[in-house]
Amino acid sequence: MSDTKHTEMVEPTATSAVSADTTKTLRDEPRGRTGWARILLGRDAIMIYLLIATIVIAMISIPRFASPVTVGFLLLDVIPVLLIAMPMTLIIITGEIDLSVASIAGLTSALMGVLWQAGWDIGVVLALGLVVGVLAGAFNGFLVAVVGLPSLAVTIGTLALFRGLALVVIGDNAVANFPPELTAFFTSKIGATGIPTVMIGVLIIVVAFGVILHFTPFGRGLYALGFSTEAARFVGIHVARSKFWLYVASGGVSALAGIYWTLRYSSARSDNASGLELAVIAAVLLGGVSIFGGKGSIPGVVAGVLLIGTINYALRLGRVSDVVLIIVTGTLLIASVVAPSILDAVKRRRHDRRVRRELPQAQPSGSVSA
Amino acid sequence: MELFRTRTGRGTRTRRIATIAATAATIALIATGCAAGGGSESGGGSGTEGDQTITFIPKQLNNPYTDVVLGGGEEGAEAAGFASSAVVGPLDASASSQVSFINAETQAGTNVIVIAANDPDAVCSALEEARTGGAKIVAFDSDTNPDCRDVFISQVVAKEVALIQVELISEQIGGAGEIAILSATANATNQNEWIKFMEEELASNPDYADIELVAKVYGDDDDTKSFQEAQGLMQAYPNLKGIISPTTVGIAATARYLSTSEYKGQVALTGLGLPNEMRPFVKDGTVTEFALWDPAQLGYVAAFAGKALADGDLTGEVGETFEAGDLGEREIGEGGIVIVGPPTVFNAENIDDYDF
DSSP: OHHHHHHHHHHHHHHHTTTSOTTOOOTTOOOOOOHHHHHHHSHHHHHHHHHHHHHHHHHHHSTTOSSHHHHHHHHHHHHHHHHHHHHHHHHHHTTOOOOOHHHHHHHHHHHHHHHHHTTOOHHHHHHHHHHHHHHHHHHHHIIIIISOOOHHHHHHHHHHHHHHHHHHHHTTOOBOOOOHHHHHHHHOBSTTSOOBTTHHHHHHHHHHHHHHHHHSHHHHHHHHHHHOHHHHHHTTOOHHHHHHHHHHHHHHHHHHHHHHHHHHTTOBOTTTTTTHHHHHHHHHHHTTOOTTSSOOOHHHHHHHHHHHHHHHHHHHHTTOOHHHHHHHHHHHHHHHHHHHHHHHHHHHHHHHHHHHHHOGGGOOHHHHHO | OHHHHHHHTSOHHHHHHHHHHHHHHHHHHHHHHHHHHHHHHTTOSSOOTTOOEEEEEOSSSSOHHHHHHHHHHHHHHHHHTOSEEEEOOOSSOOGGGGHHHHHHHHHHTOSEEEEOOSSTTTTHHHHHHHHHTTOEEEEESSOOOGGGOSEEEESSOHHHHHHHHHHHHHHHHTTOEEEEEEESOTTOHHHHHHHHHHHHHHHHOGGGTTEEEEEEEEOTTOHHHHHHHHHHHHHHOTTEEEEEEOSHHHHHHHHHHHHTSTTTTTSEEEEBOOHHHHHHHHHTTSOSOEEEOOHHHHHHHHHHHHHHHHTTSOOOOTTOEEEOGGGOEEEEEGGGEEEOOOOEEEOTTTGGGOOO
């Protein structure tokens, strides 16, 4: 992204100095950080530093935080958010949104409960749960990409619709008697590390989404799509097709999160994962993804999810009330969104002042019209 | 657009430094919060006698009923001799929201966890883990799966609670007509048990043959949602004679709706309510009679049961007894259930005698 910025930069500098000495350039024109400096000072890196700082502070100030038990409980807690954050990142980068993710997870959970109680094989139950998620995602994708409706409106609708279907499917029942081996597997840890076994699968999904976004033409195209749909279309990106598949992926991953939720808590209910969509979006935005699209990365989002997870867990372990906890999360989110904007404004003012100082002959209005 | 871009490319270093500064400030703020919260509790841990800790995990925080229960719990914890007591819990009463709190308590090495389960099974594996770590589990108010706790402290016999509410509504509507139930969440263990007994009683008792239960709605123990559900009931069933709301949030919200509507005095309302919340509605005639046990006693007994378990004086077997402070001796009944006491009926005459 900073590459595109760089090329755009040359042009306006030249036009604004049209009547002045065109050979003269501003001192300190952005050089564009490259190589290691760019990686070590980027937005993603800052998120990772913050995450490490938070962990260190928590280890020092919260008794018992520094233990493998923390790793296990913390990761078990963040897995659903981490999973859904992956497709959500891609969708928000294209400038769209998917609010129905938690409802898809709830629907999957409800369906699993009913099918399992009806005596179906657990393998079939899991597969059908996934299929239902994919279908729900495809429905969203159809309305957004093919019909062309605004994603906010569509997914607010399906947020209610899928949750409603979940209630229709399972009613006010809760199914809990899933195979103990399976539910035990979902809370099991890898040896003494405290890392949940399911993290392996989660990691594969995270890496897959990272590769798709950062290393494939499809993924790079999503950034273009987020900046300008029309421009993206002109350079040959299949706008509708891209969006459609993103929603399908979102539905599928949400279903996986629903399956995980059901088996981890060994309880299939219609209200499982409710409200999760907001936790996901908050973490994604904190991770540096722009809600306007065109900006963001998978490593940043992973750090954002873990940062919120760590703060939550540390505060809970320190027995800080949940009331304080949501205030902290909210403040953090606002700070992460507002800080760059304020700095942008400051920087812009400084830039304007410098332009005026360095190019005095460009100022008279007569010379501009000539 | 282009000009805008030109500018955003510049001075990224200063911006980033300031971003770090801003977020670091937030983190520092959080850290001090942690230190304050963590410090006071650091005395807890794998307790020897006299250094035992107890933690209450209600269905959700900031629920007026729960606050009274917890008030009694903290009083009981102090009287029973716990070194420290804490209350932690989620802001929403959803099934799985309590699990991470149980996990944190497991890690903190709390000796006794007292929990009102939002879902009997969702909390089970977390409680198992806590027990493996040596914690004693007391369920109160709403039971968990019996395999996952040592004892359950019940307000009253579930059937008694259900029957008294049916009796009250029958009296108030003259023994005939349509009634509806406005409950909490669709999965609440205690609510569903009461509703089941109510349905059975309505179906089997010839005295209630003319009463028809036309609807069950769920206000999710959310004031606004309950208010809207009450409003919806009145529109959907114009012949409705009475509403039973076996939840304190639901009955207060319904009473508030009825008191400002044309149905005031026309539609009877009863259920389980807090005297302090219901006082104005009893005084203005919206509600004639409602029931409840003293919720503070629930927490109080739970704390003493926890203490007896932690000391090893109690194992949770049927027939065992323990001393519950001022309330005297309590016995563990069938299924590991301890009954606190019979429900009280509140009306215009006696409501001023109670303050909770």
